Amino acid sequence: GQQVMQIPQYQHVQEGEDFTTYCNSSTTLSNIQWYKQRPGGHPVFLIQLVKSGEVKKQKRLTFQFGEAKKNSSLHITATQTTDVGTYFCAGPVQGAQKLVFGQGTRLTINP
Amino acid sequence: DAGITQSPRHKVTETGTPVTLRCHQTENHRYMYWYRQDPGHGLRLIHYSYGVKDTDKGEVSDGYSVSRSKTEDFLLTLESATSSQTSVYFCAISGQGVDTQYFGPGTRLTVL
Numbered sequence: 001g002q003q004v005m006q007i008p009q010y011q012h013v014q015e016g017e018d019f020t021t022y023c024n025s026s027t028t029l030s031n032i033q034w035y036k037q038r039p040g041g042h043p044v045f046l047i048q049l050v051k052s053g054e055v056k057k058q059k060r061l062t063f064q065f066g067e068a069k070k071n072s073s074l075h076i077t078a079t080q081t082t083d084v085g086t087y088f089c090a091g092p093v094q095g096a097q098k099l100v101f102g103q104g105t106r107l108t109i110n111p
Numbered sequence: 112d113a114g115i116t117q118s119p120r121h122k123v124t125e126t127g128t129p130v131t132l133r134c135h136q137t138e139n140h141r142y143m144y145w146y147r148q149d150p151g152h153g154l155r156l157i158h159y160s161y162g163v164k165d166t167d168k169g170e171v172s173d174g175y176s177v178s179r180s181k182t183e184d185f186l187l188t189l190e191s192a193t194s195s196q197t198s199v200y201f202c203a204i205s206g207q208g209v210d211t212q213y214f215g216p217g218t219r220l221t222v223l
Contacts (some may be wrong), residue, residue: 001170041216097159097161098144100147101153
């Protein structure tokens with residue numbers, strides 16, 4: 001079936017370092033969404049990318065959607081302790097009204 | 112946060128007992144979803160609903176059933192709970208199935 005793979009599974013950084021997580025789909029996606037889950041919390045929507053090659057920024061977070069619409073990345077510049085959590089990408093399943101989620105990247109930060 | 116609640120928030124039960132989890136929304140969204148979250152597996156879809164009385168299976172539906180008799184409520188039932196169903200269960204809602212999903216606070220279920 002359709003799959004979305006996310007790497008790395010875990011990432012530990014020093015506060016102030018950059019962080020990147022990558023998302024790869026087995027099929028072309030109509031859009032890709034990113035969610036953040038704080039420890040003990042629930043996933044919260046961050047952003048949706050729709051266009052091939054699209055780049056969006058939210059303060060220190062930069063999201064990219066690949067030209068082939070099969071991969072995406074989330075880059076955080078100069079991490080802060082508030083960035084701790086698990087970041088998920090998700091894409092629509094073809095022909096169905098549901099999403100398939102990546103396994104997530106858990107980010108921990110040493111202050 | 113979207114108006115979505117889950118009950119109970121925590122539950123401990125024994126193997127073989129039936130368990131029902133409830134998801135309630137006040138957003139009048141058409142689509143509702145049940146996921147389970149386990150370490151190393153991310154969010155896996157159990158069942159979802161695309162309208163009242165309209166449901167479909169997700170990737171990990173074995174051992175679970177659902178019902179949606181009203182737009183605002185989506186119930187997840189474990190007919191006979193097993194230890195492998197120990198997990199955190201999240202409900203999500205969406206106005207369009209392939210669009211943004213809003214998650215409830217989750218239910219932590221422990222099956223002993």
